[in-house]
Amino acid sequence: MASGKASKSPSIDRIRNLSIIAHIDHGKSTLADRMLELCGAVEARDMRAQYLDSMDLERERGITIKLQSVRLDWRDHVINLIDTPGHVDFGYEVSRSLAACEGVVLVVDAAQGIEAQTLANTYLAMENDLEIVAVLNKIDLPAAEPDKYAQEIENVLGIPAEDVLRISAKTGVGVDSLLDAIVERIPAPIGDADEPLQALIFDSHFDNYRGVISSIRVVNGRLTTNEKLSFMQAGATHPAEEVGVRRPANSPVDSLGPGEVGYLIAGIKDVREARSGETVTTASNSADVVLDGYREPQPMVFTGLYPVDGDDYENFRDALDKLRLDDGSFTFEPETSTALGFGFRCGFLGLLHMEIVRERLQREFDLNLIATSPSVQYEITLNNGEDIVVDNPSMLPVSGDWTEIREPMLKASIITPSDYTGTLMELCQARRGRMEKMEYLSTDRLEISYTLPLAEVVVDFFDQMKSRTQGYASLDYEAAGYEAANLVRVDILLGGEQVDAFSSITHKDKAYEYGKAMTEKLKDIIPRQNFEVPIQAAIGGKIIARQTVKAFRKDVTAKLYGGDVTRKNKLLKKQKEGKKKMKAIGRVEIPPDAFIRALRLDSD
Numbered sequence: 001m002a003s004g005k006a007s008k009s010p011s012i013d014r015i016r017n018l019s020i021i022a023h024i025d026h027g028k029s030t031l032a033d034r035m036l037e038l039c040g041a042v043e044a045r046d047m048r049a050q051y052l053d054s055m056d057l058e059r060e061r062g063i064t065i066k067l068q069s070v071r072l073d074w075r076d077h078v079i080n081l082i083d084t085p086g087h088v089d090f091g092y093e094v095s096r097s098l099a100a101c102e103g104v105v106l107v108v109d110a111a112q113g114i115e116a117q118t119l120a121n122t123y124l125a126m127e128n129d130l131e132i133v134a135v136l137n138k139i140d141l142p143a144a145e146p147d148k149y150a151q152e153i154e155n156v157l158g159i160p161a162e163d164v165l166r167i168s169a170k171t172g173v174g175v176d177s178l179l180d181a182i183v184e185r186i187p188a189p190i191g192d193a194d195e196p197l198q199a200l201i202f203d204s205h206f207d208n209y210r211g212v213i214s215s216i217r218v219v220n221g222r223l224t225t226n227e228k229l230s231f232m233q234a235g236a237t238h239p240a241e242e243v244g245v246r247r248p249a250n251s252p253v254d255s256l257g258p259g260e261v262g263y264l265i266a267g268i269k270d271v272r273e274a275r276s277g278e279t280v281t282t283a284s285n286s287a288d289v290v291l292d293g294y295r296e297p298q299p300m301v302f303t304g305l306y307p308v309d310g311d312d313y314e315n316f317r318d319a320l321d322k323l324r325l326d327d328g329s330f331t332f333e334p335e336t337s338t339a340l341g342f343g344f345r346c347g348f349l350g351l352l353h354m355e356i357v358r359e360r361l362q363r364e365f366d367l368n369l370i371a372t373s374p375s376v377q378y379e380i381t382l383n384n385g386e387d388i389v390v391d392n393p394s395m396l397p398v399s400g401d402w403t404e405i406r407e408p409m410l411k412a413s414i415i416t417p418s419d420y421t422g423t424l425m426e427l428c429q430a431r432r433g434r435m436e437k438m439e440y441l442s443t444d445r446l447e448i449s450y451t452l453p454l455a456e457v458v459v460d461f462f463d464q465m466k467s468r469t470q471g472y473a474s475l476d477y478e479a480a481g482y483e484a485a486n487l488v489r490v491d492i493l494l495g496g497e498q499v500d501a502f503s504s505i506t507h508k509d510k511a512y513e514y515g516k517a518m519t520e521k522l523k524d525i526i527p528r529q530n531f532e533v534p535i536q537a538a539i540g541g542k543i544i545a546r547q548t549v550k551a552f553r554k555d556v557t558a559k560l561y562g563g564d565v566t567r568k569n570k571l572l573k574k575q576k577e578g579k580k581k582m583k584a585i586g587r588v589e590i591p592p593d594a595f596i597r598a599l600r601l602d603s604d
Contacts, residue, residue, distance in 0.1 A: 009257035010078045013188045017217070017261055018133075019082040019097040021125065022107035023115035023474060027137040031107060031169035031178075032070075032083045038175055039072035039079070041247055069097075069203075069215050069261060070248040074179050080261035094121055096276045099292070100202045100217035100261060103131035103186030105178070110136040110144040110166070113152050114441060116415045116476035122157055131186045134159045135178060140168040152442050189219075191258025196287040197221030197229075199256075199280040201264075204271045206326045210242075212268040213250075216280065217261045219291060224255040228283040229266060232290050234273050237283050238266035271328055297329045299347025300408070300479070301354055301458050302391040304335060304372035304501070305361075306343030312367055313342045319365035320344060323357065330357055335392065339501045340370060345392055351458055372501050376454045379406040379482050394500040396489045399540055406482040408454040411436070414465065415447050416473035423468045424448060431456035432507065451480055455505070490515050490544070492522070493536040515545035523547040 020028045036042045072079040082097040098104070104125045108118055125132055134153055136146045150161040165181060167174030203215040216223070223229075225243045230236075242265040244252040256262045268274050281287040307316045320332050331347040348354040351374065361367050377391040381404040390396050396405075412433075416424055418440070425448070428435070433450040440446045452461075457477065465473050490511050492502035502522075506514050515537025522535050526549050537545040560568055 009253075009255065009260060012191060012257070012259045014077045015080065015189055015259045016077060016103070016182055016186045017080045017101045017189055017259070018103045018105060018182060018186055019084050019094070019101050020105045020107060021084055021094055021098075021121040022137075023109070023112075023117040023121075024085075026107050026109040026112070026115070026118075027169045028083055028107055031105075031135075031137065031167070031175070032068075032081065034169050034172050034175045035072060035079075035081060035179065036070065036248070038172070038179065039074050041070060041072055068248075069246055071245045071261065075183065077183050078260075079179070079182060082261075095124060096202045098124060098128045098130060099200060099277070100215075101128075101130060102189055103133065103182070105182065106132050106134045107137050107169075108134065108149060108153060110139045110146045110149055111141045113145075113149040113445065114156055114415065115474035116413050116447075117474065119156070119413065119415070119447075120476040120478075132157075132159060133178070133181055133185055134164045136164055136166045137169050139166045140171055140173065148442070152445075156441050189259030191218070191220050193220075193222055193258050195220035196285050197223060197280070197282045198287045198289070198291055199223050199264075200291045201274055201278040201280060202276055204274045204276060204328070206271050206322075210265050212266070212271050212274045214264045214266075214268075214274045215261070216256070216264045218256045218258055220258055220287070221282070222255045222257050223262075223264065223280070225252070229264075230281050230283045230286050231274065232279040232281060232286075233275070234278060236273055238268055241265045241267050271324075271326070275328065297349055298479075299329075299331050299349060299377075300454060301348045301350055301374050301376060303346055303348070303354060303374045304337065304340070304343050304392070305332075305346050305358065306337065306340040306370045306372075308368040308370055310341045315365065316344070316361075316367055316369070319361055319367060320346075323360060323364070327357065329353070337372075337394075337501050338497075339499045340372075343370075347391065351462070373504060374458050375505065376408050376458060378408075378487070378505060380404070381406075393489055393503040393505045396505060399488070404484050405487050407485045407487060409480040409483050410452050410454050410457055410477040411480040412450050412452050412457065412475060412477040413447060414450070414473055414475055415441065415445065416469055418444050418446050420469040420473060421446065421448070424465065424473065427461075427464055427468060428452065431461060452477075453483075453485065453507075454479075488539050490518075491538050492518055493534075493538055494522075494526070495533050496536075511539055512544050515539075519545045519547040523549055 020031060022028045069080065069082045072081055082101065084094045084097050106118070106122055106125070108114060122132065134157070136149055138144055139146050146166050150164040153159050153164050154161040165174060165178050167178055169175065197218070198220045199216050199218045201214045201216050204212050207213050223240065223243055225240055227240050229238055229240050231238065242252055243256055243262060244250050245260070245262040250263060253262065264280070266274070279287070279291045307313055324330070324332070329349055330353065332344040334342070335345040336342050346357070348357060354374065358369060358371060362369060375391060375393055377389055380388050380390055380397065380402045382388065382397065382402050414424060425435070428450045431452055433452040436449040436451055438446060438448050462475060465475060486508045487505055488508050488511050490504050490506055491498050493499070502518060504514060519535045519537050526533065526535070528549055528551065530551060532551045533549040535547045535549065536543050
């Protein structure tokens with residue numbers, strides 16, 4: 001952390017606040033690196049790729065998971081830059097950054113053109129009435145077609161092709177012109193230093209030594225160190241222990257004025273007390289109006305997480321509490337499973353978010369975890385008219401106890417080369433999709449919109465889409481309410497006992513397919529016992545699929561050499577009675593890795 005205090009606040013007309021938005025892997029973080037270098041924010045010897053990405057996981061996967069802000073100086077102006085994630089699962093990170101900006105830099109790959117998330121983020125910026133500076137990146141690639149895709153941007157987004165800047169974030173070509181365009185095109189913020197303080201928290205993370213560190217944008221008034229602050233939605237008061245700006249290291253300042261972006265440390269020990277979207281004001285001269293924040297992210301995918309070693313349960317609970325301090329967008333509550341023991345039912349924004357959280361738990365807290373099949377949240381109307389919500393298949397009431405079940409739907413937008421239209425339509429229709437529109441973006445690329453059940457998307461839809469289109473298609477989606485459907489719960493029974501970890505809610509037309517696949521998979525996984533083990537898939541009391549794990553068999557007649565046949569029959573009868581007794585009192589032993597192999601997401 002830098003020592004000393006920074007200079008006084010810049011004039012508000014010299015401030016520019018912006019986010020970088022794009023589809024995943026279009027070069028946002030690389031562009032941020034070049035801006036840091038050009039503005040002298042980082043010494044050349046300290047520079048590294050994806051400088052603003054603070055987690056090892058981000059660098060390994062080459063993606064941004066959490067938004068990062070930095071303050072840059074460029075030609076007597078101050079640029080507050082926010083680098084945002086590109087994956088659809090982290091769209092809420094983009095929404096929170098836009099609340100702190102007057103403009104965005106929209107990055108489009110000059111070799112790929114507009115993708116699904118490009119459109120989604122652009123519409124989000126338009127809804128927030130932000131100035132858009134469009135940029136074609138990667139013009140140094142042999143496959144780059146900047147003229148073609150500049151025209152596509154004009155046709156689809158209405159931004160004149162001649163206004164689209166052309167840069168290479170990798171080599172640095174054109175980045176200085178982009179910085180000049182940011183100063184010229186993006187308006188300065190509006191605010192009054194004499195008004196009561198109104199500041200918006202747009203991100204928070206937990207530091208083990210300092211507590212919660214909040215990213216904050218001052219709208220009106222001044223945020224001053226050591227002042228007593230009121231957190232309006234939370235109804236709490238905390239002293240401003242430290243106020244500063246990121247350059248990108250934290251640099252303390254005496255105060256932040258209107259239009260400025262920085263950080264706030266107020267000795268808060270729980271990130272939920274400084275939620276994104278919170279309005280901060282002074283306790284002595286508080287503002288009357290709460291600033292418009294944004295919607296809280298709602299979990300869409302639910303899964304059970306269980307420690308492989310039951311003794312790790314307490315450590316697992318502590319790990320979830322600590323990780324929740326840093327990522328407030330996932331939920332968890334205790335649950336038990338007869339097969340897996342004690343664990344937690346966790347809600348995530350999507351499959352990638354689930355994978356990231358699970359991997360962080362295993363890496364940062366040294367845990368070995370089993371995840372059950374991902375499921376979604378269903379609305380159920382009981383016979384008495386009461387509505388309940390179920391996110392765990394094993395909690396679904398018996399079919400005779402409810403009158404209607406509704407599943408969450410998605411409005412999915414797929415952008416693809418026109419050559420793959422047929423195979424994508426086949427995929428969507430197989431997943432119970434309903435086409436809404438088809439629109440050509442150019443002569444060889446089009447956008448297809450489908451309404452799809454969320455449950456059909458969360459498992460392997462994205463992988464199937466990529467494999468069918470050789471990786472060229474892109475997907476964006478948003479929630480589209482609930483619709484009634486003919487759904488049933490498929491239970492898996494081992495030796496006549498239900499294994500709740502394998503229960504699944506699925507459409508009635510696909511129930512047999514799921515039951516058959518799961519019984520076949522478990523037949524290969526479960527080791528042979530001293531008795532025969534039936535593996536059954538059932539809907540209610542009706543068995544729809546069955547496989548059998550054959551018992552070990554000892555040749556009890558091998559020691560006989562001739563003699564009367566009654567001796568042989570007597571030994572076989574004794575063996576049969578022993579197996580019958582074993583079947584009655586024996587328990588099916590399921591190795592822990594059987595659950596991992598049966599439930600893992602990347603299984604066939």
